[in-house]
Amino acid sequence: MRTRYAPSPTGEPHVGNIRTALFAWLYARHTGGVFILRVEDTDLARIAPGALEAIQESLRWLGLDWDEGPEVGGPHAPYIQSERTRLGVYQEYSQRLLDSGWAYQCYCPPERLDEVRREQQRQKLPPMYDRHCRDPRQREAMGQQHPGAGPVVRFAVPQEGHTAFTDLVRDEITVANATLDDFVLLKSDGFPTYHLSNVVDDRLMEITHVIRGDEWLPSTPRHILLYRALGWDAHMPAFVHLPLILGPDRAKLSKRHGATSVTDYQRLGYLPEALVNFLALLGWSLDDKTELMTREDLVQHFSLERIGKTAAVFNKDKLDWMNGVYIRGLGQEELAERLLPFLERRPELVEGRPKAEPARQGEGGLPDTIARPIDRGYLHAIVPLIQERLKLLSEAPGLVDFFFQQELTYEDKALNALKSPEATRALEAALARLELQSDFSHEALEALLRPMAEELGLKTGVFFGLLRAAVTGRTVSPPLFETMAVLGRTRCLARVKRALGLVR
RNA sequence: GGCGCAUUCGUCUAGCGGCCCAGGACACCUCCCUCUCAAGGAGGAGAUCACCGGUUCGAAUCCGGUAUGCGCUACCA
Numbered sequence: 001m002r003t004r005y006a007p008s009p010t011g012e013p014h015v016g017n018i019r020t021a022l023f024a025w026l027y028a029r030h031t032g033g034v035f036i037l038r039v040e041d042t043d044l045a046r047i048a049p050g051a052l053e054a055i056q057e058s059l060r061w062l063g064l065d066w067d068e069g070p071e072v073g074g075p076h077a078p079y080i081q082s083e084r085t086r087l088g089v090y091q092e093y094s095q096r097l098l099d100s101g102w103a104y105q106c107y108c109p110p111e112r113l114d115e116v117r118r119e120q121q122r123q124k125l126p127p128m129y130d131r132h133c134r135d136p137r138q139r140e141a142m143g144q145q146h147p148g149a150g151p152v153v154r155f156a157v158p159q160e161g162h163t164a165f166t167d168l169v170r171d172e173i174t175v176a177n178a179t180l181d182d183f184v185l186l187k188s189d190g191f192p193t194y195h196l197s198n199v200v201d202d203r204l205m206e207i208t209h210v211i212r213g214d215e216w217l218p219s220t221p222r223h224i225l226l227y228r229a230l231g232w233d234a235h236m237p238a239f240v241h242l243p244l245i246l247g248p249d250r251a252k253l254s255k256r257h258g259a260t261s262v263t264d265y266q267r268l269g270y271l272p273e274a275l276v277n278f279l280a281l282l283g284w285s286l287d288d289k290t291e292l293m294t295r296e297d298l299v300q301h302f303s304l305e306r307i308g309k310t311a312a313v314f315n316k317d318k319l320d321w322m323n324g325v326y327i328r329g330l331g332q333e334e335l336a337e338r339l340l341p342f343l344e345r346r347p348e349l350v351e352g353r354p355k356a357e358p359a360r361q362g363e364g365g366l367p368d369t370i371a372r373p374i375d376r377g378y379l380h381a382i383v384p385l386i387q388e389r390l391k392l393l394s395e396a397p398g399l400v401d402f403f404f405q406q407e408l409t410y411e412d413k414a415l416n417a418l419k420s421p422e423a424t425r426a427l428e429a430a431l432a433r434l435e436l437q438s439d440f441s442h443e444a445l446e447a448l449l450r451p452m453a454e455e456l457g458l459k460t461g462v463f464f465g466l467l468r469a470a471v472t473g474r475t476v477s478p479p480l481f482e483t484m485a486v487l488g489r490t491r492c493l494a495r496v497k498r499a500l501g502l503v504r
Numbered sequence: 505g506g507c508g509c510a511u512u513c514g515u516c517u518a519g520c521g522g523c524c525c526a527g528g529a530c531a532c533c534u535c536c537c538u539c540u541c542a543a544g545g546a547g548g549a550g551a552u553c554a555c556c557g558g559u560u561c562g563a564a565u566c567c568g569g570u571a572u573g574c575g576c577u578a579c580c581a
Contacts, residue, residue, distance in 0.1 A: 010581075173509085189579080215581090216581090218509085288528055291528080317530055321530055464540075468539075474540085474541095480540080
């Protein structure tokens with residue numbers, strides 16, 4: 001089996017798009033086939049600088065390796081369509097269609113096309129090219145009228161009959177040829193349109209399964225017609241149209257919906273393994289129960305038969321949950337490593353992150369006042385305390401900053417809780433005991449402090465809350481005794497004293 | 505406007521004629537655990553299977569129509 005992912009380098013790849021890559025990759029890996037990356041950059045106006053790199057980075061980050069394509073090469077190189085255009089690949093097939101009468105040159109200027117379209121819309125007719133230049137005499141006249149502009153090549157769609165094909169997801173699809181217009185194959189700049197380049201390259205690269213988004217379903221009949229016109233009937237690939245991914249408003253997911261590019265998710269602190277798992281479940285399922293699957297599980301179980309037909313809303317809450325599950329499943333060393341770039345705010349450590357971009361939401365890192373590089377040994381001690389409290393890697397700075405601050409900043413809520421004679425009395429008593437305590441293991445601290453609550457006539461929740469506020473500056477933190485143990489005796493004593501100083 | 509596709513809890517989905525007055529997951533609610541927050545455990549609420557008609561002893565599952573939604577309708581992919 002040979003599948004391909006054929007993105008257009010117009011920007012950072014978006015999750016809907018990369019889901020298509022995932023499915024094509026999964027199918028190739030599942031069948032022991034070949035996964036190809038092909039770049040469809042035939043629209044000069046739309047290509048974005050750096051987009052190709054972003055696509056490759058995204059694929060790499062998710063672990064979707066390609067067997068043929070940019071950088072790795074392959075028997076059908078080049079894999080970049082602008083380069084193939086320069087080699088005359090599409091020109092050749094366009095000429096072949098011209099010679100066999102399946103295509104014709106069209107000299108209609110854009111203004112005329114616009115006008116025709118407007119008129120059709122006014123009359124509530126389907127907007128289609130009126131096939132003006134399909135007539136050789138008209139064509140010649142038009143050519144003389146507009147000598148400057150290079151002509152485009154259009155496909156001569158049969159005006160009668162139907163075109164049918166089988167989609168592996170949706171079964172039989174039939175369209176009346178009369179509803180198809182004479183679409184452009186070769187643009188006046190000499191570059192092919194998607195329809196031509198896609199069909200030609202899929203054949204030349206011996207693609208067996210065309211796996212792509214549902215938005216391509218309507219143009220598949222054109223592609224079928226092209227295969228036939230080129231005499232490639234016997235080599236028709238199987239078509240697999242994937243259900244679309246929708247935003248919360250149920251419209252096709254796009255940039256309007258906020259964070260949708262793969263690199264955005266990376267920056268926000270999602271794990272690639274979580275994203276892969278989540279994306280695989282958008283339009284595919286194994287059974288009625290299984291949801292957590294590693295990349296290996298997915299490769300092993302993936303099948304075209306179990307791809308769904310209905311468009312799916314991207315459920316961010318569920319992704320967040322799944323990301324938390326994967327974070328909890330990480331080894332502590334591993335988690336610490338992955339947390340480092342988010343803590344130090346060293347963008348170059350977040351793989352694939354293009355160098356000098358301004359920090360985005362969730363990317364704050366620890367305050368600049370905290371020395372870099374941060375102490376790894378200390379971080380390793382902290383990690384177990386926050387592991388089950390993280391949904392996103394980017395949440396770490398907000399959870400651990402108090403561990404690192406030299407001069408603790410107190411939340412208003414925490415400070416207010418300390419401002420009562422009761423609180424002062426409790427803190428003073430605790431401080432006195434802590435000063436005599438040398439063992440700062442969490443067990444020892446608990447053994448020391450828990451009985452104190454009763455002595456002071458305070459509920460443990462209240463008493464521990466006061467200590468928490470004094471030692472972390474927060475009303476919410478990891479468990480008190482473990483936190484104090486990690487902070488250590490010196491910091492704890494200093495902080496309790498400082499808190500007393502602030503409220504006395 | 506034309507063409508195409510789709511329609512099961514708020515969301516992702518299971519279901520391919522009787523096992524389903526519909527199962528799982530996220531989110532939500534309650535309780536348990538508990539020093540806060542999480543995590544975890546136990547429950548709960550939530551879907552007249554879009555609607556109408558047909559086929560059948562029997563339909564979420566098959567057929568037809570309707571409605572709604574989405575996609576496509578460029579010298580963009």
